[in-house]
Amino acid sequence: xxxxxxxxxxxxxxxxxxxxxxxxxxxxxxxxxxxxxxxxxxxxxxxxxxxxxxxxxxxxxxxxxxxxxxxxxxxxxxxxxxxxxxxxxxxxxxxxxxxxxxxxxxxxxxxxxxxxxxxxxxxxxxxxxxxxxxxxxxxxxxxxxxxxxxxxxxxxxxxxxxxxxxxxxxxxxxxxxxxxxxxxxxxxxxxxxxxxxxxxxxxxxxxxxxxxxxxxxxxxxxxxxxxxxxxxxxxxxxxxxxxxxxxxxxxxxxxxxxxxxxxxxxxxxxxxxxxxxxxxxxxxxxxxxxxxxxxxxxxxxxxxxxxxxxxxxxxxxxxxxxxxxxxxxxxxxxxxxxxxxxxx
Amino acid sequence: xxxxxxxxxxxxxxxxxxxxxxxxxxxxxxxxxxxxxxxxxxxxxxxxxxxxxxxxxxxxxxxxxxxxxxxxxxxxxxxxxxxxxxxxxxxxxxxxxxxxxxxxxxxxxxxxxxxxxxxxxxxxxxxxxxxxxxxxxxxxxxxxxxxxxxxxxxxxxxxxxxxxxxxxxxxxxxxxxxxxxxxxxxxxxxxxxxxxxxxxxxxxxxxxxxxxxxxxxxxxxxxxxxxxxxxxxxxxxxxxxxxxxxxxxxxxxxxxxxxxxxxxxxxxxxxxxxxxxxxxxxxxxxxxxxxxxxxxxxxxxxxxxxxxxxxxxxxxxxxxxxxxxxxxx
Numbered sequence: 001x002x003x004x005x006x007x008x009x010x011x012x013x014x015x016x017x018x019x020x021x022x023x024x025x026x027x028x029x030x031x032x033x034x035x036x037x038x039x040x041x042x043x044x045x046x047x048x049x050x051x052x053x054x055x056x057x058x059x060x061x062x063x064x065x066x067x068x069x070x071x072x073x074x075x076x077x078x079x080x081x082x083x084x085x086x087x088x089x090x091x092x093x094x095x096x097x098x099x100x101x102x103x104x105x106x107x108x109x110x111x112x113x114x115x116x117x118x119x120x121x122x123x124x125x126x127x128x129x130x131x132x133x134x135x136x137x138x139x140x141x142x143x144x145x146x147x148x149x150x151x152x153x154x155x156x157x158x159x160x161x162x163x164x165x166x167x168x169x170x171x172x173x174x175x176x177x178x179x180x181x182x183x184x185x186x187x188x189x190x191x192x193x194x195x196x197x198x199x200x201x202x203x204x205x206x207x208x209x210x211x212x213x214x215x216x217x218x219x220x221x222x223x224x225x226x227x228x229x230x231x232x233x234x235x236x237x238x239x240x241x242x243x244x245x246x247x248x249x250x251x252x253x254x255x256x257x258x259x260x261x262x263x264x265x266x267x268x269x270x271x272x273x274x275x276x277x278x279x280x281x282x283x284x285x286x287x288x289x290x291x292x293x294x295x296x297x298x299x300x301x302x303x304x305x306x307x308x309x310x311x312x313x314x315x316x317x318x319x320x321x322x323x324x325x326x327x328x329x330x331x332x333x334x335x336x337x338x339x340x341x342x343x344x
Numbered sequence: 345x346x347x348x349x350x351x352x353x354x355x356x357x358x359x360x361x362x363x364x365x366x367x368x369x370x371x372x373x374x375x376x377x378x379x380x381x382x383x384x385x386x387x388x389x390x391x392x393x394x395x396x397x398x399x400x401x402x403x404x405x406x407x408x409x410x411x412x413x414x415x416x417x418x419x420x421x422x423x424x425x426x427x428x429x430x431x432x433x434x435x436x437x438x439x440x441x442x443x444x445x446x447x448x449x450x451x452x453x454x455x456x457x458x459x460x461x462x463x464x465x466x467x468x469x470x471x472x473x474x475x476x477x478x479x480x481x482x483x484x485x486x487x488x489x490x491x492x493x494x495x496x497x498x499x500x501x502x503x504x505x506x507x508x509x510x511x512x513x514x515x516x517x518x519x520x521x522x523x524x525x526x527x528x529x530x531x532x533x534x535x536x537x538x539x540x541x542x543x544x545x546x547x548x549x550x551x552x553x554x555x556x557x558x559x560x561x562x563x564x565x566x567x568x569x570x571x572x573x574x575x576x577x578x579x580x581x582x583x584x585x586x587x588x589x590x591x592x593x594x595x596x597x598x599x600x601x602x603x604x605x606x607x608x609x610x611x612x613x614x615x616x617x618x619x620x621x622x623x624x625x626x627x628x629x630x631x632x633x634x635x636x637x638x639x640x641x642x643x644x645x646x647x648x649x650x651x652x653x654x655x656x657x658x659x660x661x662x663x664x665x666x667x668x669x670x671x672x673x
Binding site: 053059078081083084085086087102134136137138139143144145146147151178180185186187188190191192292307323324327328330331332 | 399401402403404405406416445454489490491492493494495496520521522524558559563564586588590592594595596597598599602634636638640663665667669672
């Protein structure tokens with residue numbers, strides 16, 4: 001026979017160990033095929049994303065990154081209160097098929113703006129837990145002692161919406177569980193009491209761990225890619241009833257637009273002026289402000305999760321909350337631009 | 345609230361006042377502090393307040409809090425720090441207090457919410473004093489356990505009625521320290537200051553509730569303290585059980601305090617039974633409940649609550665549950 005077909009037309013599916021078990025997304029090579037049961041997400045530098053279904057050949061364009069995503073389901077245990085480690089929620093979540101009504105799937109945006117080379121399940125679950133704990137601490141979700149059925153159902157719908165709006169994952173199942181066997185508070189406290197003689201060591205070590213350029217770059221990328229999404233959500237989900245509300249809404253959108261512009265044109269972290277280096281302490285201050293701006297961004301997604309179109313009763317509260325978040329974003333973006341700390 | 349005054353006891357025994365107001369920020373610093381004749385102290389004050397804000401979940405950059413001490417405290421005195429932190433919280437509505445606040449305390453770790461101590465010789469009644477014997481960290485204002493401490497302490501409140509003017513909320517505090525033991529569980533529970541009958545009742549209640557819980561037997565050394573031990577009846581039992589569960593990290597936490605009234609003859613089955621005094625207790629709870637507080641009452645009260653009381657509680661930001669058993673749902 002002529003040795004014409006020694007190379008197969010289609011490359012074999014790549015070997016991706018741990019996908020679907022301890023990692024959610026793994027990087028894909030150029031030219032390989034998307035494995036069965038998975039899909040691929042490709043994102044370019046500007047945050048444009050596209051999906052490829054299973055069996056498709058991955059043709060990566062210039063400047064694109066590609067992930068292979070396993071839709072799940074994944075199981076995890078979340079601790080809603082840091083001070084109560086023995087009671088938690090057992091959550092099963094999955095990454096759903098694309099919603100045709102959305103221009104860009106939220107999970108794809110998550111990958112484009114926050115996704116590292118690979119998305120490990122542990123880190124993702126930590127992010128879910130942080131989002132849940134913040135909403136509970138702010139009182140936007142309620143999970144009080146002796147939760148009644150109505151309160152639990154209300155919590156569930158808020159929680160589902162939060163995870164869908166913030167991370168683009170669907171919650172399949174969520175039940176309260178006793179985590180006492182795995183996370184024993186008595187053992188935790190005993191370890192803490194044993195470690196008590198050196199109380200100063202921990203906070204200083206934490207401070208060293210803050211990598212200013214990395215944190216700053218990550219936060220700015222999030223701001224650059226996600227602010228348009230926030231803007232779009234605020235425009236769609238909030239329909240003011242009266243003229244004054246309309247004016248406030250317009251003003252809010254205009255200010256958010258300016259924040260978005262400011263984030264897109266942010267000066268480099270290490271330059272005070274062209275070719276003028278900035279002191280390290282000021283760089284640290286700038287990075288802290290960009291991280292706080294990213295935290296405000298998280299709050300904005302949580303706010304979008306609470307907004308239902310046509311919910312007129314809570315509109316004033318939601319507008320006020322949006323005003324607060326936009327003010328925080330403005331404040332932190334301005335401080336990130338500034339060369340020196342503000343005068344007291 | 346437009347203006348808040350929190351007081352602190354100075355070294356010479358006189359009262360030092362911290363006045364706090366809120367105004368729109370307009371591009372200024374988020375906290376402005378002033379102390380007559382002591383600009384360095386004002387800087388420290390601003391630092392303290394900013395650090396203490398790290399323990400809050402919500403940040404609002406739209407307002408500026410202006411804090412001022414009415415005179416310079418004595419050299420080296422740091423007992424005014426807690427008063428400043430509390431004034432900053434009161435004026436923004438983060439924390440609410442029904443009565444005027446007098447507070448003394450200092451800390452080296454405000455960013456963790458920890459309060460290290462106070463320098464009062466004798467703490468007068470009603471004064472919030474920082475430190476291990478009083479207010480060990482800022483979350484303890486709403487009874488939460490300190491997530492960084494080696495001994496877990498939680499508080500719950502129960503209504504004490506005495507026929508009118510003396511009605512008040514009384515707290516019960518449970519602290520647990522890990523100490524595995526195989527012996528008598530009752531001997532590991534102490535209630536200093538309580539008489540023998542109350543002590544026996546506390547031990548029986550905790551034993552039953554931990555038996556229902558399935559965990560917690562033979563693990564802890566427990567100390568139970570009451571704000572006031574001269575009372576009759578068993579309506580403190582639900583509050584005691586909730587405080588114990590919160591201290592052992594086995595209960596969801598309310599954003600504010602847990603206010604509970606209820607007793608049981610069968611804590612080993614987790615049941616909550618009715619108590620007396622529905623009218624005065626509801627009136628008291630309606631007066632005292634604040635934003636984020638959780639009110640737990642016996643299920644038998646559900647149909648007998650005063651008209652409009654539920655709505656009143658909800659309008660104050662508190663939530664209510666009538667329960668017939670403890671635990672999840």
